[in-house]
Amino acid sequence: MRYIKKIYLATIFLFLYAPIGVLIAQSFNASRYRGHWTGVTLDWYTKLFNDERIADALSNTLSIGLLSAGIATILGLITCVAMKEFSRKWRATFMSITNVPILNADIVTGISLMLLFMGLGLKLGYVSILLAHIVFNVPYVILCIMPQLMTLDKSFYEAALDLGASPFKAFASVILPELRPSIFAGFLLAFTMSADDFIITHFTKGAGVDTLTTEIYAELKIGIHPEMYALSTLVFFCVLIFVILFAINRRKLKHIEEAI
Amino acid sequence: MKFKILALLLVSCLAIGIAGCGGGDKKDNVVYVYSWGDYIDPEVLKTFEKETGIHVVLDEFDTNESMYPRVAEGAVHYDVICPSDYMIQKMISNNLLQPLDFNKLPEAKKNIGEDFFKQAESFDPGNKYSVPYCWGTVGIIYDKTKVTDPVDSWNILWNEKYSGQILMQDSARDAMMIPLKLMGKSMNETDKDVLAQAQAMLKAQKPLVQAYVVDEVKEKLINSEAAMGVVFSGEAPIILKENPNMAFSIPKEGTNLWIDGWVITKDSQNVDNAHKFINFMCRPDIAAQNFEHLGYSTPNIAVRDLVEDEELKNSPIAFPSPEVYSGQETYKYLGNQMDEYYNNLWMQVRVDS
Amino acid sequence: MFNTMTRNVLLTPFLIWAVLFIFVPLICIVWYGVTDYDGNFSLDNMSLIFERGYLAALKLSVELALISTVVCLILAYPLCLILTENRRDNTTIISLLFILPLWMNSLLSTMAWQTILESNGIINQLMRLLDLPTFNMINTQGAIVVGMVYNFLPYMVLPLFISLSKIDKSILEAAQDLGANSWQTFFRVILPLTIPGAVSGITMVFIPALTTFVISALLGGGKLLLIGNIIEQEFTFQYDWHVGCALSVILMIFIVMNMLLTAAFDPLKEEGDG
Numbered sequence: 001m002r003y004i005k006k007i008y009l010a011t012i013f014l015f016l017y018a019p020i021g022v023l024i025a026q027s028f029n030a031s032r033y034r035g036h037w038t039g040v041t042l043d044w045y046t047k048l049f050n051d052e053r054i055a056d057a058l059s060n061t062l063s064i065g066l067l068s069a070g071i072a073t074i075l076g077l078i079t080c081v082a083m084k085e086f087s088r089k090w091r092a093t094f095m096s097i098t099n100v101p102i103l104n105a106d107i108v109t110g111i112s113l114m115l116l117f118m119g120l121g122l123k124l125g126y127v128s129i130l131l132a133h134i135v136f137n138v139p140y141v142i143l144c145i146m147p148q149l150m151t152l153d154k155s156f157y158e159a160a161l162d163l164g165a166s167p168f169k170a171f172a173s174v175i176l177p178e179l180r181p182s183i184f185a186g187f188l189l190a191f192t193m194s195a196d197d198f199i200i201t202h203f204t205k206g207a208g209v210d211t212l213t214t215e216i217y218a219e220l221k222i223g224i225h226p227e228m229y230a231l232s233t234l235v236f237f238c239v240l241i242f243v244i245l246f247a248i249n250r251r252k253l254k255h256i257e258e259a260i
Numbered sequence: 261m262k263f264k265i266l267a268l269l270l271v272s273c274l275a276i277g278i279a280g281c282g283g284g285d286k287k288d289n290v291v292y293v294y295s296w297g298d299y300i301d302p303e304v305l306k307t308f309e310k311e312t313g314i315h316v317v318l319d320e321f322d323t324n325e326s327m328y329p330r331v332a333e334g335a336v337h338y339d340v341i342c343p344s345d346y347m348i349q350k351m352i353s354n355n356l357l358q359p360l361d362f363n364k365l366p367e368a369k370k371n372i373g374e375d376f377f378k379q380a381e382s383f384d385p386g387n388k389y390s391v392p393y394c395w396g397t398v399g400i401i402y403d404k405t406k407v408t409d410p411v412d413s414w415n416i417l418w419n420e421k422y423s424g425q426i427l428m429q430d431s432a433r434d435a436m437m438i439p440l441k442l443m444g445k446s447m448n449e450t451d452k453d454v455l456a457q458a459q460a461m462l463k464a465q466k467p468l469v470q471a472y473v474v475d476e477v478k479e480k481l482i483n484s485e486a487a488m489g490v491v492f493s494g495e496a497p498i499i500l501k502e503n504p505n506m507a508f509s510i511p512k513e514g515t516n517l518w519i520d521g522w523v524i525t526k527d528s529q530n531v532d533n534a535h536k537f538i539n540f541m542c543r544p545d546i547a548a549q550n551f552e553h554l555g556y557s558t559p560n561i562a563v564r565d566l567v568e569d570e571e572l573k574n575s576p577i578a579f580p581s582p583e584v585y586s587g588q589e590t591y592k593y594l595g596n597q598m599d600e601y602y603n604n605l606w607m608q609v610r611v612d613s
Numbered sequence: 614m615f616n617t618m619t620r621n622v623l624l625t626p627f628l629i630w631a632v633l634f635i636f637v638p639l640i641c642i643v644w645y646g647v648t649d650y651d652g653n654f655s656l657d658n659m660s661l662i663f664e665r666g667y668l669a670a671l672k673l674s675v676e677l678a679l680i681s682t683v684v685c686l687i688l689a690y691p692l693c694l695i696l697t698e699n700r701r702d703n704t705t706i707i708s709l710l711f712i713l714p715l716w717m718n719s720l721l722s723t724m725a726w727q728t729i730l731e732s733n734g735i736i737n738q739l740m741r742l743l744d745l746p747t748f749n750m751i752n753t754q755g756a757i758v759v760g761m762v763y764n765f766l767p768y769m770v771l772p773l774f775i776s777l778s779k780i781d782k783s784i785l786e787a788a789q790d791l792g793a794n795s796w797q798t799f800f801r802v803i804l805p806l807t808i809p810g811a812v813s814g815i816t817m818v819f820i821p822a823l824t825t826f827v828i829s830a831l832l833g834g835g836k837l838l839l840i841g842n843i844i845e846q847e848f849t850f851q852y853d854w855h856v857g858c859a860l861s862v863i864l865m866i867f868i869v870m871n872m873l874l875t876a877a878f879d880p881l882k883e884e885g886d887g
Contacts, residue, residue: 005695009707012692016714019725019763022735023717026728033502035483035728053318075626082623094624096876100635103816103872105824107841108861111848112638115858119641124336135634138627167619198720198827203848207292207336208317216720220831221322221475222297224724232721239716247706325850424749430835471752471834483733603850604665611666611838613673 020236027229034223044226045234051227057215058231060126061195064211068133069141069190073183075134076141080149081171095146101136102143109136110203117204124206132204133197137190144186145179152178290315291533294331294338296520297322297475299394300541301553308540314533322474323431325603331356337527339534344520346433348390349383349593357523359388364535367542376559380519382590390521391538394556396493397517397585398434399510401500406487411509414442416488418461423468427480427489430472432606433591434516435462438490441513448592455605462609472610481506492518494556496577508577510584517588519559551578642865645858658859667843667860674839677754678822681761682769685818686811688762689769694803697777708774715767723760723831730756730832752834760828765821769814776810777803812878816871824864840864 030039048054083094101109113135117128152175160170176183198213205214212231219225293300297320305316319338321327324347330336332354343351351357362369368391376392384390402411406425409416417426417438429435437447439458449455470486477489482502491499496508522538524531540546544562551558552569557578567573594602649655662668696708714722729735730751737747750756780803788798826841833839838846840860847857 008691009695012688013710015763016711016766018729019722020714020717022725022728023721026725031502033479033482034724035479035731035734036502075630078623079627082620082627085617085620086624094627096872097631097635098627099872103820103875104868105820105864107824107826107844108642108864108868109638111844111857111861112642113634114848115641115645115854116634116638118333131634138630196715196719207294207319207338213718213720216718217827218297218320220720220724222320223475223479224721228721232718236713236717239713243706243709243713247709250705323850329849466836469836472836473834483731485731485733600853607843607846608666610835611670611843613669613837 023229024233024236027226027233029226032223032226044230048227048230048234051225053210053215054212054225054227054231057210057212060129060209061211061213064126064130064133065191065194068130068137068194069187072134072137072141072190073187076138076186077145077179077183079138080142080145081175083146084149095142098139098142100139102139106136106197106199107203110200113200114203124204125209126206128204128206129201129209129211132200133194136197136200137194140189140193141186144189145182148179148182149175289313289533290317291340291530291537292317292319292338293340293342293537294319294321294327295340295342296320299342299520299554299556301550303553304541304546304550307546308537312533312536312540314536316537324433325431331525334527337529338525339528339530340537341523341525342393342520343523344518344591345380345383346591346593348521348523350596350599351523352384352389353593354596356526357389358526358528358531360391360524360538361535364532365391365539365542367539367544371542371544371547371560371562373559373561376519379517379590380521383519383592384521390523391542392519392521392559393541394494394554395517395519395559396557397510397515397580397588398429398437398490398492399496399508399515400488401481401491401496401506401508402488403481403484403486403505404507405505411488411507412512414438414511414513417490418465418468420468422487424470425487426465426469427477427486428465428469428472429477429490430474430610432602434490435472435606435609436602437516437591441511441515444513447516447589448594450594450598452601455601459605459609462606463612466609466612492556493577493580494554497555497572497575500577501571515588517585517590519590639865642858642861645855646862647859649855658855661856662859662863667840670838670843671840671863673754673837674823674841677757677761677839678819681758681765681822682815682818684758684762685766685769686815689766689773689814690811693770693773693777696774711770712767719764720827720831723764723828726756726760726763727751727831730759751832752836754833754837756832757829757837757839760832761818761822761825764825764828765818768817768821772810772813772817773807774810776807780806809878812874816875820868820871823867 026034027044028040028042029037030041030043031037079094079098083091086094110132113128113132114124117124117131122128157170157174160174161167165173195211196213197211198217201211201214202217205211210218216224216228219228291314293316295318299320300318305318309315321330324344327341327343328347328350331338331341331351341351348357372392376395377387379395380387380390380392400411400414400416402416407416407422409419409421416422417428428438433447436455436458439461440447440449440454442461443454443457445454445458449458471480473480473489477491478495478499480486481489481491481499484503484505491508493508493510500506500508522541524534524538528534541550542560544560544566547558547560548563548566551560551563552567552572555572555578557580564573564579572578593599646658647654647656649657662671692711696711727734731737732747732749732751734751736750740747750759784802784806785798788802793801824841826839826845829837829839829842840863844857844860844864847853847860
């Protein structure tokens with residue numbers, strides 16, 4: 001039984017990592033063409049740093065990701081605080097509204113926003129992508145913050161009020177620090193969702209503005225430029241190293257906890 | 261718990277990210293170019309930026325049909341576009357283009373062959389709106405080790421021996437052109453009965469087809485994924501170079517002689533820069549550099565002498581003899597309604613199962 | 614925490630936001646779906662769907678999405694059982710390793726499946742090395758299902774994993790004390806407790822699988838069109854937004870059904886989760 005379990009895990013593991021292995025291998029392939037192996041090279045890594053299109057796409061991805069996650073976090077936080085004060089029934093109603101962009105199909109969200117932007121006469125470009133990303137990021141932030149906000153102990157906040165703090169001051173100095181982990185989690189989740197989104201960006205993007213995902217899509221047909229594989233490989237290994245550090249750290253923490 | 265994991269994993273993404281930030285500065289001196297995928301040597305663009313200080317924002321499309329709505333809709337403002345013949349005609353008649361100022365295009369007047377301007381009159385009467393950039397034909401590229409029959413007719417694409425080994429072009433006009441030519445009709449046919457027959461032939465062919473492709477055809481044929489594929493002549497030299505088993509043939513029933521040309525949009529906001537860009541692309545040294553990168557035939561008559569690659573210089577595909585293209589048809593714009601009719605016929609072939 | 618007035622003021626930005634960016638856009642889609650070029654009410658777009666054979670594409674999409682969902686469920690359930698069985702240190706690491714592939718761009722990894730499954734792809738080259746018969750999987754429905762399962766498996770694993778790890782060990786011990794064997798424990802205790810997680814996973818896989826156009830475009834060779842491909846084409850090629858919107862309205866019917874189903878088994882109830 002134990003072997004069956006191990007084999008099962010290994011099979012799924014292989015399934016998940018096979019394409020990643022292929023991509024990493026391609027980043028070292030001397031041929032520009034996919035699946036046409038002509039030798040090993042590191043050229044693509046050096047070319048990566050001189051590639052303006054990738055640099056542009058990367059900086060768009062990051063700035064749209066950070067901005068949309070930041071704005072969504074602020075909007076989400078305010079909304080969570082407000083929703084908490086409503087009755088259960090109202091809260092449930094609001095929550096189902098906030099969830100619409102998550103539950104809706106990306107293609108429908110993308111098209112509907114494109115129609116809206118065009119209807120408003122907004123030029124499709126950076127701003128339209130940013131707005132669209134905020135739209136689908138807000139619900140992720142709310143999903144992260146709301147559970148923690150609901151379980152928060154009110155007594156410290158009330159104590160602060162009794163000591164003469166204004167509600168906002170009390171909120172900023174008592175509630176906000178408590179919520180820090182979930183706000184952080186919401187922000188990061190929103191950032192990943194933004195960085196990974198293709199479909200909604202595809203429909204709301206304009207001339208000359210590309211994120212990494214739309215740049216990749218544009219390259220898919222003419223053949224991905226191998227610099228892209230190099231970039232993905234680098235990102236992947238950074239995340240991998242981070243996971244390993246995290247795991248080691250965690251184990252240490254556990255030992256310390258146990259020792260105490 | 262899950263969010264904590266996500267959170268921590270995400271930090272690394274951020275860390276990588278911050279390093280690459282700060283590239284979003286606005287450039288005023290720009291030209292927005294919308295061209296076919298992989299149709300300009302990136303080095304050429306760099307030279308242009310260096311010489312003129314004009315920043316090029318390049319977007320790419322894969323078919324004329326996907327380019328058109330983005331431009332017609334007007335939500336996206338391009339300055340220079342590179343559509344094909346019939347699409348140029350469509351854009352002229354739908355009032356999307358502005359006449360070029362040839363005083364600003366001395367290199368075009370000097371270097372683009374007279375013959376090509378003449379051929380271009382079929383879609384741009386008086387040569388007011390476009391400057392030819394690349395031209396070519398459509399043919400079949402095939403694997404000599406797998407295809408035993410002679411490849412001289414479009415017929416071979418219906419040969420059941422090669423079931424699952426055939427790559428077809430995924431665009432309405434190019435797909436319909438093949439059965440129309442096989443029937444001995446014009447590729448600009450508007451008789452709906454004839455078109456229905458052509459569609460039926462494509463439907464009958466579908467089980468034999470491995471994939472409907474656009475630019476992917478290059479990669480697939482280099483990897484010997486298929487025994488034959490319909491390609492634009494310009495793709496052929498590159499495929500032949502990477503995969504020596506391949507050969508190129510233009511079927512005897514006739515083919516499409518196409519010309520892609522530079523045009524400037526009606527609502528271009530950088531008209532001057534757009535002219536500078538087009539003029540630059542017509543300079544012999546630039547055209548030659550581009551040609552060596554692409555392999556597409558060029559209407560620039562000054563190029564051949566400048567080509568260094570001997571193989572390419574003597575390639576009968578890149579510099580065909582006149583009998584290959586004389587008398588061949590060029591696509592014409594058939595009106596919005598007919599256009600839609602073609603698109604629908606093709607869509608139904610693709611949906612058909 | 615705040616008085617009614619403040620609370621309402623705080624909610625206002627979101628309400629304005631929701632109306633502008635959630636409701637109005639959806640109304641736009643419905644509007645385009647039921648009008649013609651001149652803006653008159655018309656159901657022609659809807660009937661075109663039947664005339665043009667798009668129904669076949671819808672049927673194919675539903676079939677492939679269902680198959681992918683079932684495959685994901687079958688693969689994910691044992692996986693999550695194994696992962697949650699022993700809560701030792703290395704389970705965390707193993708779980709992390711299963712999330713890690715998400716950080717590879719999904720367009721690229723789907724493209725990599727093309728390289729793996731092609732007729733001269735990696736699997737077939739291995740088969741040739743081993744003198745085994747090769748097979749043709751690229752550009753078939755099977756290849757699309759592989760792509761869908763690869764892309765959406767994490768959506769199934771995550772909710773299942775959470776609902777399994779939430780099960781209190783003492784409940785399982787109680788079941789065993791009461792004489793239940795491991796099969797009985799599984800079917801009577803574990804399975805019912807994970808239904809909300811499974812439902813959540815099913816809906817989270819089904820909708821993206823039903824509406825994707827990227828996976829089918831990359832692995833279907835342009836021969837197999839799903840409903841998502843047709844919508845995308847209507848917007849990028851055909852220049853017929855009305856038909857595209859009509860198709861989107863039909864998709865929205867599926868999505869609403871999906872939302873109702875999710876609401877009935879809401880696993881992310883606000884009391885729980887941490």
